[in-house]
Amino acid sequence: MIPRRLDRPDEAGRFGEFGGRFAPETLMPALAELEREFESAWSDPDFRAELNRWLSSFVGRPTPLQEARRLSKQLGVRILLKREDLAHTGAHKINNAVGQALLAHRMGKPRVIAETGAGQHGVAAATAAAALGLECSVYMGVVDIERQALNVQRMELLGTEVVPVAAGAGTLKDAVSEAMRDWVRTVERTHYIIGSVVGPHPFPWMVRELQRVIGEECIDQLGGEMPDLVVASVGGGSNSMGIFYPFAGGEVELVGVEAAGEGIDSGRHGASISAGRPGVLHGTRTYLLQDADGQVQEAHSISAGLDYPGVGPEHAYFNDSGLATYDSASDLEALAAVDLLAHTEGIIPALESAHAIAWVSRNASRLAGKTVLLNLSGRGDKDLQTIAGRRQ
Amino acid sequence: MTPIREMFATLERAALLPYLTAGLPTPADSIDLFRAMVDAGADAFEVGIPYSDPLMDGPVIMRASEVALAAGTDATRAWAVLEQVAGLGKPTLAMTYANPVMQAGWEAYCRRLSGVGAAGIIIPDLPLEEAGPLLEAGIAAGVGVVLFVSPTTDPDRLRRVAQADPEFIYGVSDLGVTGERQAVSEHVVGLSARVRAVTEVPLVLGVGISTPEQVQAVRQLADGVIVGTALVRRVLEATNAQEAARALFDAVRDLRTALE
Structure with a gap:
């Protein structure tokens, strides 16, 4: 049977056996309201037109599709880069943040909150909130505040309150939990702009819809040509789902x-899909790093944006149904890939995106002569401190 | 009639259900703290199973989970504490999160609860829509499943929660996660009235109820009251298990007095 992508999850918010709505009762009415409001906005031509105006004049879409000529020559693989690093604020996260901030505005919520790992989603949410006149608080683990100091300064300049999260390992998982705790307290006047295709229904579906513009633009820009392979890094999985979805179920x-x-x-x-097993975290059933008792384990990555023990439920579905395959790249491979792209193309990628470059580099011989579309999801300015630290 | 329902039917006042995380200050000492609360007049217990990601809990109970896990309260030791607490003769409910139960399997987990003498289970990230398999497993194993309603729950949803016939309805008395509040929430009177209007399923109020004064303020509104953070905080502040047991005895006695 040919696997099929789902237009949207079923009524229970499930993609196959993944997804759902494992949320505290206090949030259940808000999640139902959010689903209704997003459905209504998404089918409203005025809302779509307004979002598109923001995406073109504020975010700078469409982002370019670039032939990576020197990298292609060096690896013997034709590589096309989708330049999400050139979007306003330096990563794909802004596509989702602007969409959800507009939705919050439409729902009459004066305040938004967000979690952030690498800081890119936090900056995107802070930016969208400032541009729309919304109050904004961003939850960030203390370890990430340390390794992404530049993005903390950016958020504060934008008028956002950055709330340090010391619980657990002080990284993305803990920031999501703390943002959800805020939301349980403030749900009547606050919208939670979740930053990836994770969380309880309707978030995974909504964020995918807001990010699929990445893949749709690629299809337009390719002008009828199809790549052999699309590759992207996966933490929670929004940049990858954004570029995968429009291609999924095809050749x-x-x-x-x-x-x-x-x-x-x-x-x-x-590596939740490669090494985890199904479980529930942050409101959704998905692949999860956990011990035998079901305690969620800490993730580890040099890249704060991939430092998450779960993954979006639609990726879990893509994996199990064969719509996509999942592999991994190490910290050292990602660091080498930063150098590779910087030296061949004059682009310093985010450490997250460098994982995708590393995978192509490692698999160059099997990909010889093929065309690979790679989502360059963000730029690396935020990572300079981390990279310099590893060189000493 | 189940032990929990029987307790509500028999008592002529609201029941006091203290919450305490299992394994504090250590798995070996844990039972002494529960025993002190029995001596002070606790009617039933909510035993918190330490978990890595307690989404519905505020900083105090989060910290308690971390301390208990660090003291070696893995699943095996948590089950042992639960069995000891149930052995004290008061109806005992396990409070945990969806993932550990799902990993064990809904049916296997409920059978094991029954096996250690526990009367019920509370899972705050398992709303009605996701609770089907647990409700079935609970019936099969003779374990009562608790469902939540909140100030944000609308009447139609509230009716559906009641129709699922939970062991009791956990009424979240305030927006937000577990923790102490300055005063009883403005939401609580309306919440109680809305529940009472549609069902005879017992109502137990919790979240943000900490002091004897607050317990006194809500005692007419429900069949029971859960106090958690205020007790857990006393245990975390104590320097040893005996001091913790004494502090708990005093606190629970004062809360019980407020219910008379």
């Missing part, structure tokens, strides 16, 4: 690259 091979951290065997990684 094009889709490969998601998770964080292997210090190596899958070391146990210090973020």
